[in-house]
Amino acid sequence: MQLSSYTHSPGAHCGSASLHNLATFYDWGFSESLCFGLGSGLGFGYYERGPASRVIMGRNSGLETNFFETLGIDYREQSGQQRESAWNDVREQLEDGVPVMLFVDLYYLDYFNTDTHFGPHILLCVGIEGNEVRLSDSEFDSIQRLPISHLRDAWDSDYGFGPLDNRWLVVQDPTVETSLPTAADTAIERTATMLLSSNDGNWKAQGIDAIRRFANDLPNWTALEDTSWCARFAYQNIERRGTGGGAFRRLYAEFLDEVAPELGLREDVPTRLYDIADDWTHLSTTLKNASEAEGEEQAQLLENASDQANGIADREEELFTRLREL
Incomplete structure (x- = not known):
């Protein structure tokens, strides 16, 4: 099961590229940079924790939800569910033909081949086939495959800028209400x-x-x-x-x-x-x-x-x- 009408494109940043791929899917006509700006993604953070003892980040945490709220697009966001409950909800969304945004730790994404924990890394889940998922990841030119068990590890990792908590997000009504x-x-x-x-x-x-x-x-x-x-x-x-x-x-x-x-x-x-x-x-x-x-x-x-x-x-x-x- 993979969304037949979904087109993957790589991009500059995981969050804004995922929004751009949703914009293509829903025919909103927004470029990646437009998605980033409409989500008020720019920021700066300085932290005394993370993969190094001092870490900086040039964006803020609200990009994805800010984007939908600024444009008046109806969306649903969940976090803190148990693994099975969260995964069942994601599977239902995919069965309904809806791509699902996930927030993960890229350490567990085999195709990255990295030994560094980093999250949240944002991507879109666009299909399931057997024991694997299909992931639209901005860092790669094509859809990536990953065992479902590894996705679950990435999805509820305690590493990153706070626990990831099986967080997911979907568009409920793609109507853009704001000019x-x-x-x-x-x-x-x-x-x-x-x-x-x-x-x-x-x-x-x-x-x-x-x-x-x-x-x-x-x-x-x-x-x-x-x-x-x-x-x-x-x-x-x-x-x-x-x-x-x-x-x-x-x-x-x-x-x-x-x-x-x-x-x-x-x-x-x-x-x-x-x-x-x-x-x-x-x-x-x-x-x-x-x-x-x-x-x-x-x-x-x-x-x-x-x-x-x-x-x-x-x-x-x-x-x-x-x-x-x-």
Whole structure:
């Protein structure tokens, strides 16, 4: 059993690519960058837990649900069910011809061949055949196969930014109730407010304040037992690991480019964010170099990274303050 009308496309980021594949399935006509922006996906988190003792994340936890709520699309979300109950519900949705969004730990996805726990990784379950599931995963060019038992391990893993709790989500009514200009305006205001707020989000320490905490703490990483891994993982979470490059800022700049004519935004607004994305990319290079250095050289590179990150925080604060006012 596989959804015959489903078309898989890879993408830049797991969450926004999954939304884009749903947009194709339901004929909404949204690009991946548009999905990311309408979901107010941009953010920043700095955490003292995870695969390394210091971890950064360039998006926020609400992308997927924000997308549906901003557009007025009726959806159903479940988490915390027992394995069998959750799996039976997912199977029923697939039998009804509905793709199901799942939130998993990619450590248990055999086709990734990784020894690093990371979650939530978002994908779409689009079929079942015998003891295997068919998964639409943004990282791959084609539908992937996985034993159901391994999916269940990935689905209720305790690793990641909080337990995954067998979380799943489906569209109940694909009708889009909100116009694109209205939805885009709402989404931009939400993004700016989240980035400029000092309040913690679901993933804790989200926003420009968290960028500054990260920046100011970077020189202290030399005292950590896993300094090189922290620097390496930070580099990966800025430039690789499904960010679209530049800590998700490039993906959001593409969104601003798409909606600028509808909202009357000046051309320099997305251009400034493209420049900030480049700054993040330059920072990631410094962190990558720090991960490969030792002693005084590593300490100096982390000092340099601190200066770069503080400069980024200043530029983001200026840009998103302006966006919120607009």
